[in-house]
Amino acid sequence: MTALERAWYTKQWWCYLLAPFSVLFWLLSTLRLFLFKAKLKASYRLPVPVIIVGNISVGGTGKTPFTLWLCQFLREQGFTPGIISRGYGAKLVAPVLVTPEHTATEVGDEPLLLAERSGCPVVVSPNRVAAAQYLLQQCPQVDLIISDDGLQHYALARDIEIVLIDGQRGLGNGWLLPAGPLRELPSRLAQVDLVIANSGQQPLADGNMSLKALQAVPLRADDMALKPNAKVDLIAGIGNPERFVRSVLNAGYQINTRRFLADHHPFSASDFIGLTTPILMTEKDAVKCRGFAQAGWYYLAVQAQPDPQVINKLTEKLSLIRSQYGY
Structure with missing residues (x-):
């Protein structure tokens, strides 16, 4: 953990010196979201439902282990899920379907782990719309897509948004980057479908996960x-x-x-x-x-x-998806 990250979560005074840059970050992100809501920028809707597993803070919140659990849960519910991911650190010029022959340098560490452990097809690309389209083209049996991260990737329309937060560290000092750890304001949590606290209790969460x-x-x-x-x-x-x-x-x-x-x-x-x-x-x-x-x-x-509250709420959301998509 860097000194700046420690300052976010221990609420050191000096990180607030970066507040002007956080205001600029807020202005740019708010403008971008407005453009999507006003339909001045297009959101692409796929022919299959999309579940976003993301967070509003930087750093680990447990998305990868939750996504692995979610893949198994969805199969038990009768779905055939596939996964799309950015492929952090990988230099990609086109979507790539992850195979056992790939290395973490080529496709990213988390996508490689997800492909090995989940039993689901995984496609990586910085452009999540392109990744999803390629996944459906290569794997037509997929009837639901999980987007690993991508909460702020509004070009891809979604049916369920799931956000994980750190049950121990919470949201730090509550400030946007770079004065704090947040990509979006805490008020964003009220707009998503399911908030899960990982390894601790959080008042903003709908349920917990260990x-x-x-x-x-x-x-x-x-x-x-x-x-x-x-x-x-x-x-x-x-x-x-x-x-x-x-x-x-x-x-x-x-x-x-x-x-x-x-x-x-x-x-x-x-x-x-x-x-x-x-x-x-x-x-x-x-x-x-x-x-x-x-x-x-x-x-x-x-x-x-995940605890029963998480499972029950997710089951309700999946029932709505079945009715909407005729599954």
Whole structure:
């Protein structure tokens, strides 16, 4: 976490020096939204329903584990979902259908993880409309699209908006970027269909979600299992590493050293110099480290567990989708 990010969530006075830039950010984002609402800029509606899984703050809020849970839940409800994603950090000139042969550098770490874990087709492109169109062209069996992030990508019309917020850190100081962590004002939460607090209670949320640590998995297939209660060195390049720390401790492991890097960090072997095995990382980071993984490197898989309030409200929204689309 950078010094600026810490200031947002500890409400340091000096980050408010950036307030004029936040006002400019608000003016530009408000103008952009007005253009879409006034139909001066077009929103494209797909022939299948679209669910947005996003947030109004920067940094990790648990979108990836929730999206994995949502894919399974939708299949249980009789849908055949597909996923579109921006592919953060990937240099893309056209939509790409993610395959096992791709690397995180080519398609992004989160899309690669989603493709491997969800069992759903995943297409990446900075243009989400183009990504969705390509997904339906390549996978005509898909009858519902999940947009990973994209809450502010108004060019794509949506049927359900789901926003995750950090149950521990909340919305920080409540200011827009760069004086605070927000992409949109907190009032935006009143306009979405479902607000979920991850790993904590938040008054703005409709329900809560917890993350259950599953197991430590070796990056190398020939490696031995990690012993229970093992002492580990941590490394992570995610938006909220403290949540990872809590998951590791809840899984029963002890922590020697912690090394936290920027979110979506492009890992290389040099990042591990000075760490002692066993080394434990997140699953999202592990997809970037397989090509140079050493013995004694592990990742901790987690599973989202939404509470009944979330499930009930989502079920109601899906019933409306069925009636609207004749499913």
